[in-house]
Amino acid sequence: MGHALIVEDDEDSGQMLASLVKREGHSAITAPSLALARRLLAMQPPDVLLLDLHLPDGNGLDLFENTDLVADTEVVLMTGQASLETSIQALRLGAADYLVKPINPTHLKSLLSRLIRPSxxxxxxxxxxxxxxxxxxxxxxxxxxxxxxxxxxxxxxxxxxxxxxxxxxxxxxxxxxxxxxxxxxxxxxxxxxxxxxxxxxxxxxxxxxxxxxxxxxxxxxxxxxxxxxxxxxxxxxxxxxxxxxxxxxxxxxxxxxxxxxxxxxxxxxxxxxxxxxxxxxxxxxxxxxxxxxxxxxxxxxxxxxxxxxxPLRDRASDVPLLAERFLEELGREERTSKRLTPEALLKLQAYPWPGNVRELRNALQRAWVMAHGSQIDEEWLPRMPAGSPPPATLAAPSRVVDLAEGGGPHLDIRIGTPLSEVERQLILATFEYCGHHKERTAALLGISMKTLYNRLKEYRL
Missing domain, CATH: 3.40.50.300 (P-loop containing nucleotide triphosphate hydrolases)
Structure with missing residues (x-):
C-alpha cells in the first residue's frame, strides 16, 4: 500500500483521481496549489506525486527546484497532450512517467501497480x-x-x-x-x-x-x-x-x-x-x-x-570478455572446457567482425567443434581480410617477454618457489604481455576482474 499526493487545481478532477487511487488500495490526498503541495511533501513524502503542470501559483515543475522534496518520490506529470517536449521535459527533470488528460483509469491503475521508490x-x-x-x-x-x-x-x-x-x-x-x-x-x-x-x-x-x-x-x-x-x-x-x-x-x-x-x-x-x-x-x-x-x-x-x-571492431578490447563468456556457455552445454591460446585471442581481436557479436559467437562455436583437446588455436578461426594488420600489432607488449624456441611467451620458475610468488610473477608477466590491459589479462588467466584488481592492488600497481 502506497501514499499518493495529487497536485491538481481542479477540485472535481482532484477528487476523482483520489477516488481512483484509493480504489487500488492506496491512500491519497489532494493539493490545489504549489504552496500547499510543498507543505504536504515536507510533512509526509508520498510514494507517488501526480503533478499538474498548470497551477494558480506557478508551474508544477517548480517543485523540482527543491530536489530534497521529491528525492525519493515517483513523480508523474499530468498534461493535456503527450508531446515530444513533454517526454524530454519528464526525462530531464527525472519524472518517472506522464499521464495524458483526461486521465484514463486503466493507465492510472497500471501505473500504480508498478510503484517503486527511486532509491x-x-x-x-x-x-x-x-x-x-x-x-x-x-x-x-x-x-x-x-x-x-x-x-x-x-x-x-x-x-x-x-x-x-x-x-x-x-x-x-x-x-x-x-x-x-x-x-x-x-x-x-x-x-x-x-x-x-x-x-x-x-x-x-x-x-x-x-x-x-x-x-x-x-x-x-x-x-x-x-x-x-x-x-x-x-x-x-x-x-x-x-x-x-x-x-x-x-x-x-x-x-x-x-x-x-x-x-x-x-x-x-x-x-x-x-x-x-x-x-x-x-x-x-x-x-x-x-x-x-x-x-x-x-x-x-x-x-x-x-x-x-x-560495432565490435570499435571495441576490440571487449573481445576477450565476450569470448570467455561464450566459451563458458559452450562448456556448460557440452560438459567440458576449452580455452583460447594467446595467439588465437590476438587473432580474434584483430578480426574486423562485420557481423559483430553474433558473428563472434558463431565463429567460436565452429572453432569449439573443430578443435582437438582443451585448447582452441588459430586454425579454425576466421581468416583475416586482405590488407589487415597482423594480430600482434594490436596488442604489442610494453616489455619483451622471454620466448621459447619456436614457441610462445613463457616464464622460467625455479622449483621450490612459493605458490604466492609463482602467482605474482605469472600475473605481472601476463599483465605486461597484454600491454597493461586489465580485461585481456583477466581473460587470458581465466580469473575474474575483481580477482585481478585485488592482486594488482596487493602488488601496488
Whole structure:
C-alpha cells in the first residue's frame, strides 16, 4: 500500500483521481496549489506525486527546484497532450512517467501497480555498476570499453523513466539486449517484454500481428486475435528494424505513441494500451526519412532518447570478455572446457567482425567443434581480410617477454618457489604481455576482474 499526493487545481478532477487511487488500495490526498503541495511533501513524502503542470501559483515543475522534496518520490506529470517536449521535459527533470488528460483509469491503475521508490532503483543500478567493475558485465551486456561504459550510463539514466528509447546499431551489436536491460531496470519489469522484428513479418500480416484483428475481418480470421500491443499492456514492446514497417502502419503507431489508443483490424472500437515503446534500427534513420521509408514525424516521436551501439571492431578490447563468456556457455552445454591460446585471442581481436557479436559467437562455436583437446588455436578461426594488420600489432607488449624456441611467451620458475610468488610473477608477466590491459589479462588467466584488481592492488600497481 502506497501514499499518493495529487497536485491538481481542479477540485472535481482532484477528487476523482483520489477516488481512483484509493480504489487500488492506496491512500491519497489532494493539493490545489504549489504552496500547499510543498507543505504536504515536507510533512509526509508520498510514494507517488501526480503533478499538474498548470497551477494558480506557478508551474508544477517548480517543485523540482527543491530536489530534497521529491528525492525519493515517483513523480508523474499530468498534461493535456503527450508531446515530444513533454517526454524530454519528464526525462530531464527525472519524472518517472506522464499521464495524458483526461486521465484514463486503466493507465492510472497500471501505473500504480508498478510503484517503486527511486532509491530502490538507484540501489539496483549501483549493484549493476559494481558488477560491471568486477566482471565487465552489465546485466546481459558484456564489455568494459569506454564505448560500452557510455551505453551503460545511458541505460541507467533512462530505465527508470517512461520515455521512448530509440536504439541504433549494426546487426549483431546487441540491440535487443539493450532493450531488455532497459526493461529489467524499469518499473515495468514484472510485466511482459515482447519483441517483434518489423522486417521479418509479411507486410500483409504485420498490422494484424501488432494491433490484432477481429473474427471474420479477413479470409482466414476464424477467431479474435490479440496483437502485441494488447499482450504487452503494462510492459514493454520492442520494435526491431522499425524502418521496415509499412508507411500506413507507421501512422497508426504514431497515434499509439501520442494517445495510447489503437483499433484491431476489422474493428471500429478504440482499444487502450499502456505500453512503453523501445524501437531499433540497423540503418541511418535520417537516410530512411530521405528515401521515404520512415515518416519524419514518427522519427521525432521515437527518437526521444537515442542510444547508439558501437560495432565490435570499435571495441576490440571487449573481445576477450565476450569470448570467455561464450566459451563458458559452450562448456556448460557440452560438459567440458576449452580455452583460447594467446595467439588465437590476438587473432580474434584483430578480426574486423562485420557481423559483430553474433558473428563472434558463431565463429567460436565452429572453432569449439573443430578443435582437438582443451585448447582452441588459430586454425579454425576466421581468416583475416586482405590488407589487415597482423594480430600482434594490436596488442604489442610494453616489455619483451622471454620466448621459447619456436614457441610462445613463457616464464622460467625455479622449483621450490612459493605458490604466492609463482602467482605474482605469472600475473605481472601476463599483465605486461597484454600491454597493461586489465580485461585481456583477466581473460587470458581465466580469473575474474575483481580477482585481478585485488592482486594488482596487493602488488601496488
Amino acid at each position: 530502490k532503483l538507484q540501489a539496483e543500478i549501483a549493484s549493476l555498476t559494481e558488477q560491471w567493475r568486477e566482471t565487465g558485465r552489465f546485466g546481459p551486456l558484456i564489455g568494459a570499453s569506454d564505448a560500452m561504459q557510455s551505453v551503460y550510463r545511458q541505460i541507467a539514466r533512462v530505465a527508470g523513466t517512461g520515455v521512448t528509447v530509440f536504439i541504433q546499431g549494426e546487426s549483431g551489436t546487441g540491440k535487443e539486449l539493450v532493450a531488455r536491460s532497459v526493461h529489467e531496470l524499469s518499473r515495468r519489469r514484472e510485466q511482459p517484454f515482447l519483441a517483434i522484428n518489423c522486417g521479418a513479418i509479411s507486410p500483409h500480416l504485420i498490422e494484424s500481428e501488432i494491433f490484432g484483428h477481429e473474427r471474420g475481418s479477413f479470409t482466414g480470421a476464424e477467431r479474435q486475435h490479440q496483437g502485441f500491443f494488447e499482450r504487452a499492456h503494462g510492459g514493454t514492446l520492442f520494435l526491431d528494424e522499425v524502418t521496415e514497417m509499412p508507411l500506413n502502419l507507421q501512422v497508426k503507431l504514431l497515434r499509439v505513441l501520442e494517445n495510447g489508443t489503437f483499433m484491431r483490424v476489422g474493428s471500429t472500437q478504440l482499444q487502450q494500451t499502456d505500453t512503453r515503446i523501445i524501437a531499433a534500427t540497423n540503418r541511418d534513420p535520417a537516410e530512411a526519412v530521405m528515401r521515404g521509408a520512415l515518416r519524419e514525424d514518427l522519427l521525432y516521436r521515437l527518437n526521444v532518447f537515442p542510444i547508439s551501439l558501437p
